[in-house]
Amino acid sequence: MLLFLKSISFRSLNHQDFKKNNSSCKELTTTSSSSSLPSSSSCIFLTVWRKSLIFSCKGFTVIGSDGNLVYRVDNYSRRRDQTILMDASGKPILTICRHKKLRIVDNNWFIYEGEVLGDHDYKASSLRKKPIFCVKKQMKILHSNINVLAHVYYHGTSSDKTYSYIIEGSYANRTCKVLDAKSRNVVAEIRKKQAVIGGVTFGLEVFVLVVMPGFDSGFAMAMVLLLDEMFS
Numbered sequence: 001m002l003l004f005l006k007s008i009s010f011r012s013l014n015h016q017d018f019k020k021n022n023s024s025c026k027e028l029t030t031t032s033s034s035s036s037l038p039s040s041s042s043c044i045f046l047t048v049w050r051k052s053l054i055f056s057c058k059g060f061t062v063i064g065s066d067g068n069l070v071y072r073v074d075n076y077s078r079r080r081d082q083t084i085l086m087d088a089s090g091k092p093i094l095t096i097c098r099h100k101k102l103r104i105v106d107n108n109w110f111i112y113e114g115e116v117l118g119d120h121d122y123k124a125s126s127l128r129k130k131p132i133f134c135v136k137k138q139m140k141i142l143h144s145n146i147n148v149l150a151h152v153y154y155h156g157t158s159s160d161k162t163y164s165y166i167i168e169g170s171y172a173n174r175t176c177k178v179l180d181a182k183s184r185n186v187v188a189e190i191r192k193k194q195a196v197i198g199g200v201t202f203g204l205e206v207f208v209l210v211v212m213p214g215f216d217s218g219f220a221m222a223m224v225l226l227l228d229e230m231f232s
Contacts, residue, residue: 044211071221083225093218096225107137109226137230171227174207178223187212188220
């Protein structure tokens with residue numbers, strides 16, 4: 001299966017293209033505090049394919065710059081209110097749940113560590129675990145800054161007005177940035193996939209996720225999944 005994926009140009013981020021992207025990545029991180037960065041100053045480049053590895057399932061396939069599978073999303077449960085991000089082996093990393101209150105859909109999404117859905121009732125399972133993040137979709141009609149898509153809060157609550165990250169840009173055009181709320185530094189970015197082979201166009205189904213040094217790539221991919229749910 002992975003050989004098939006590679007054959008449709010998941011390795012098209014070749015060495016020259018990687019050098020070009022890595023250069024632009026360094027430009028984005030020059031304003032970051034050196035104390036908050038790990039020893040490696042290299043960014044992570046992930047090619048995101050908006051398609052599941054499993055036939056007839058909706059999901060995502062995420063490939064690293066070396067051509068190997070990194071993350072996957074397969075809609076096993078077919079629940080519209082939850083999405084599970086898994087590693088290459090299929091182990092759940094994060095679960096994204098949409099908050100519903102009194103049968104009215106709210107604009108809040110919760111991110112849980114691991115898998116929320118157990119062998120018993122889904123609601124009871126979600127209550128036992130505490131979310132690690134809450135992401136609130138920006139209501140355009142209530143705010144003047146239409147460039148802001150969502151705000152990310154620690155500890156799974158948006159009651160505190162102090163948010164940790166801001167998501168800006170346009171997911172429809174695959175041009176988004178996740179920014180640290182205090183420093184305004186870019187910690188992750190969604191970019192259009194640039195064709196490196198003549199005549200090949202990727203469209204919107206294949207794009208690039210750039211993760212800056214010191215930021216968790218799994219959490220960055222969770223932001224992609226949230227944006228897809230919010231704006232697709």
